[in-house]
Amino acid sequence: MAHDLVIVANRLPVDRVTDRDGKTTWRASPGGLVSAIEPVMRAHDGVWVGWSGGSEQRLKPFKVNGLQLVPLALSAEEVEEHYEGFSNGTLWPLYHDLVAKPEFHREWWDSYVKVNRRFAEKTAELAAKGATVWVHDYQLQLVPQMLRELRPDLRIGFYLHIPFPPAELFQQLPWRRQILEGLLGADLVGFQLPGAAQNFIRLVRQRVGHKTHRDLVYLPDGRTVRAAAFPISIDAAGFEELARSEAVTERAAAIRDALGNPSKIFLGIDRLDYTKGIYARLRAFGELISDGDLTVDDAVFVQVAVPSRERVEHYRNLRDDIDRLVGRLNGDLGRIGTPAISYLHTSYPREEMAALYRAADIMVVTPYRDGMNLVAKEYVACRIEEDGALVLSEFAGAADELRQAWLVNPYDMNGMKAALLEAHQAEPKELTRRMKAMRKQIAQHDVKAWADSFMTELAEDGQHSKSVLPATRS
Ligand code: F6P
Secondary structure (H helix, E strand, O other), rough: OOEEEEEEEEEOOOEEOOOOOOOOOEEOOOHHHHHHHHHHHHHHOOEEEOOOOOOOOOOEEEEEOOOEEEOOOOOHHHHHHHHHHHHHHHHHHHOOOOOOOOOOOOHHHHHHHHHHHHHHHHHHHHEEEEEEEEEHHHHHHHHHHHHHHOOOOOOOEOOOOOOOOOOOHOOOOOOHHHHHHHHOOEEEEEEHHHHHHHHHHHHHHHHHHOHHHHOEEHHHHOOOOOOOOOOOOOOOOHHHHHHOOEEEHHHHHHHHHHHHHHHEEEEEEOOOOOOHHHHHHHHHHHHHHHHOOOOOEEEEEEEEOOOOOOOOOHHHHHHHHHHHHHHHHHHHHEEEOEEEEEEOOOOHHHHHHHHHHHHOOEEEEOOOOOOOHHHHHHHHHHHHOOOOOOEEEEOOOOHOOOOOOEEEEOOOHHHHHHHHHHHHHOOOHHHHHHHHHHHHHHHHHHHHHHHHHHHHHHHHHHHHHHOOOOOOOO
């Protein structure tokens, strides 16, 4: 059956759950992306194509909560070469300021091409005539061009959830031209920040040689591609409602109790990823205690590290480093029943996250580079009493919108210590002034507004492409 809207992403918006009898079923994952896209999918008879997360070959399309999902399988070798290899061993560090060294392997690239082609072919099969296709993220940057070759009748949008690097870094990639051409198969290429869209336009001009003017690229075949920023957000009202619920309110109090009711709780919640700056922030906190600026009675640091990409070497090393640091800090600074750091290597459902956000006085988000960082926005949405401090890296996309946070450079250890201390000691009036402004921003720019603006631009761009080109081009 043909569909008017196809969403294409590396993962499906579902988690596989195994019950007591060993039977596996699917459960909708609670992400903001799916809640934003769901209404659009329902309105347009949409379908979502994504990797099942495993290597089984015989998965059939299925429905969860009325959403039509089409799983694609990757072989064990493709998981290693496309997902862990090219996506997360090459592109991920390259697009995040080389926080780790990217590896360039020709067989990883071959696998990336092969898997992108599988996604493009399946999408071409599913899309109705003139349908809209929205492709997501760095794992699938070749899909727009491959799809256009198969189905020139489609409207194709692409959105990159992570940063897009400056030309000086991007040009290290041996396959830089192919990636740029892959993205140019789309009618609209969306980024988190305007700077990323500008990086892309500049690279297209320099490396592919197409004419560009502001946010437009003019292709020799007469097509126009627009590159623009669409900062992603969260379901702010949903988080706020959850935070206000009785269950979450009680759970937040129980968390404070379990931590021994310290006067202030610092909180970090991240995927266990080397871009997130977890190690540096825990060190900064540890130094504040050993310097005597804070005591373990004044403060505890709760760090939740969500397991991620555990077969990739950089991630395994990071886990070991953090395990060691937490052990050392607690050994040196903690007392019986009063650790300096409460470290949890696990993932939590939305309710528990909301309770943690409500329990925490200071949220610490210090990535070296991050496309947006939704945890920072979720914290703000859950602070229904308009208090609490956010310490936020200048290098997270969210820093563009959350200007009232304590903004820090995560490479500057003393600067970070000073900001943590200031946030710890801030007056209630100051906290409210800052939090109010941030809450207003998040309420007005939620994930629904994000999805609507992308879809509207994508539809409008269609008319725009047919218009006459402006006379001045650079
Ligand atoms: O936003 C970046 C991203 O890689 C998404 O594409 C992905 O869904 C998420 O982080 C989690 O990563 P992974 O799919 O590798 O577990």
